[in-house]
Amino acid sequence: MRARTGVRGIVRGIVAAAVALWGLAACSDGGGGDDEPPEIRTIPTVRSSADLPALPMEQYVFSGDDLRAYTQAGAVLSRRCMERFGMNWISDKDATRDLPDLTVDPTRYFTIIDADAAREHGYADPRGDGDGQRKTSGSYEPTDAERSVYNGSAKNVTDTSGRRLGKGGCAAEVDKRLDEGGVKGIDALKVGNEFYTLYGKVQRDSRVTEAFEKWSACLKKKGFTYATPMDAANDPEWVSGADTKAAVSVATADVACKQRLNTVGIWYAVAEAYQRAYIDEKAEHFADVLATKKALVKNAADVIGGAE
Template structure:
């Protein structure tokens, strides 16, 4: 994966990976990870039902793998329950530590509107290629980890790891590892697919006509100029708006999504048993998390 592709896919997908570090919370101490499943090497190129016109409502599109991986809202629920359970353990050991508050208003819908770069003209008009600001109530407060002694940090990490184990049981904590692998691999494979690179070329031609010299939307997204300022300037906003216009004119997102989904479906069929197992484990964790929060008088 190129550096540019890495930057776009990480931003587009958001915090899908499970665990405290994925939500901005202090990470638990390293622990032995469950053996990661290996994706089957499927050399055949899957067929894709590419729409003839650009989709008008990206939020209505769901990638096949989304039913097997946790959403940001799911991860926020697990993290909140983990810290609630860990809190009793931390207090029992006599450590004074302010556990992070719950993340709110996390996404639970389709990831498609964020996966392929700017797609919303209204958002682009305000933020260009920058992320929209996070509401104050969604910000994670600074925790007290830095003020703790090394011994107390070990205690806190250990309590958090134990809490996660309470939620996950014999399964790996958080989202399906193989599901996350499929989610990221399909993006990379689709981005290199001839059908998508042809759409990139068409998009690039459209952008050239508008006065912009980018070979792909990934290059536009990762233009170093955008990082020079904390907010979008008029040049960035104009570029993002042209980007979206050209995506629509060339049906780039429709093609990209269709090919991406085809690669995912191919891998899902090859790993159906593992994904079904992981999905059941995810649901058990979420059920245990809700029970933990229901039992806790201080939870929201």
């Protein structure tokens, strides 16, 4: 079993959020209820991903830089603790290798948007394999003894000052430091999962389903039959990401119809409305999330910058 390289099993939880949110979502369900749909403010004209305004959720999600700094700080603190017990631990390089980028990627959330990407890659992710799994080749593998000190399962262990290993081991010590100033019970690293519950509601909204029907009719005139953009993106022929000739043909037609009908602009406007309403409804919670995120980012910067 590979040891956790970050705080609270960082990669395990974060990857789940990243894959769920920013993959070409095969599952369009999620959320529920028959509440009155939220009001749309404006519908942007979207011909490329650069035309999309920020989604409300973006300020609450860790950026790639934030996540890298947080993970690096966890590695720094972990080594300090482990060295007190005469042991080694994972390097910054190993800890931060192949971390997912939680920054909102509209080309994944709204399936494919950019014409150039469609022509060059079809539905494949040009950023890489996109599976959210970390590569482990070349990484340091802790010994069983090191793992036991890190997770606190070791018995009768004292550090160089004669202090006994605390409950939860070095992992708990690191978490305590990096969580300082945050709100108890708030896991800012997984907040993206909360917004994923809205994904199904957005797809079922009448304004989106109408936009998809028009997109589907447009695509049919080009010789392809798909009910929704998700169906096209997740065709079993290329769901694994292969940029085949067939995938490129469909993706190119897909984007052309989206551009002509402003499908993504409508889709975005509805998603923005649901996210905004959700945040307003849980205003106190998201204030805590934002405060916790800021605390974690500051703590990480202090550790890396040597402010302690």
